[in-house]
Amino acid sequence: MVISELKSFPGGYQLKTKVYWAIFTGLLLATTVFGYWDWSQRQYFQQSTWIIIAIGGLLTVLAGITAYYPHHLMSKVSHALLQRDGLLDNNLTLVSFNGKATAQQFQQRFSEFNRGNYSREIKELFKGSYQGDEYSFDYHYYHFHYVDERIVTETYTDSNGRVRTRTRREYDHYDRYGLILPFGLLRNFVVIGFNLPGAGKATYKPASNRFNRVFKVIAASQIEAAKAMKPTVVVAFEELSNVLSKINFEVNDAADLCLSFADKDLIATPNKVNISEFDAFIEALEGEQEFEKLRATLSHVHYVMTKLDSNF
């Protein structure tokens, strides 16, 4: 429906901003040439010259904004449409939520959200579903924003020349992203690739140097960890660390998984085409967009599930 409306728009999507660009270029050249000529006459600017240059500069900026802004707006709209289309193609639907309350709920379920001494908030929440060969599951994709407050002490010299100290508060902003889903198969099991608040020492170290350089494993017991961290699972985590950065794989006592990471482009449209290239844009909308990183991450979760469920 959106596509047919786009196609039926009579005006076309080519922006006619050539006149504004010409005015912008003309004004820029005229102001510069006039300023140069006036300076070469007296080696200084008269008050009237300053006024002319200021007006010329202002008009140049206005012409520039008028010429550029429609392009900017069109890129923004194109990106928003493609992004929305990508979400639909990947069966992701926006969930209505309260950012702070949801962060608090998640914090009660997973240590991952126990970050930020000043504030914690969920910025985005989408619901999706995954159909694997052996397992199918619903999941939530989230964007978590947290802020750390720290007090900085600095020294300064006052008007009387005395050295004094003063403190001020600084706020560091951070973002984490992740997937939450019912996992089953394990409980209280964590593979840590990025500082997890409250996590203790590793309970098990697999044989892989590459794995141990990136991750540590915490489970209820060493035997449980050894049983879960089969060679296939270990190598799968090594591979996942090539796809995502700062990974934490946390299964809580309710057997729910929170797979968190620092990558913000899991559900970002890979398409950069603009609506002004109309045919290519429509082709992109009509085609299937694949969020490859999301697919790789979900396939990792599915793979680990299949490897953990085999009990002969």
Place this chain on the structure above:
Amino acid sequence: MTGIWITVGIAVVLVIAIIAIYNAIINRANAVERAWANVITQERQKNKIIPHLEDVVKDYKEFEQGTLTKVTELRSALQGLDSGKVDTAKLEQAEAKTGELLKSLNVTVENYPELKASETYQKLMREITDQQENIGAAIRIFNQNVEDFNNGIEVFPNSLVNAMLNRKEKIKTFSDSQAEEGFEYKPNI
């Protein structure tokens, strides 16, 4: 006096560096041994599957003659594996025997459609595939650790420390296309 302190300082730094390199080589060697033991543990898991395989095929005459001989050969190859000594030739032999057994199973089972369709057989084959994947992954981990170890004794100045103190030799990685094929998980994009 300052000159003496500088000399002592340099000597102390040198000794600390040598100890660190020496320990790093030992750590990498231990990691290789651990990864090897892991491969052997995974190989020996086959011993758990073999009795189930024998149970499933015992009522089929053709299996008893051909396949069960291969089962015995595989058992014998598995017994030859030593988790304390890296011996890639014996591992290669065990993997070859596994390959022969699986090939024989796949060919012979075609004559017994009811066996091929049975849930027990399907489950058994899934388990064998899973096991082969784990062996493939364990071999990959072993090869990664061997690469780490070999780099650790070959780069300078580690090569000097190794020649004087550790005296470890380069280890061969295990190369077996069949075992590598067993592990197919490649999520890289």
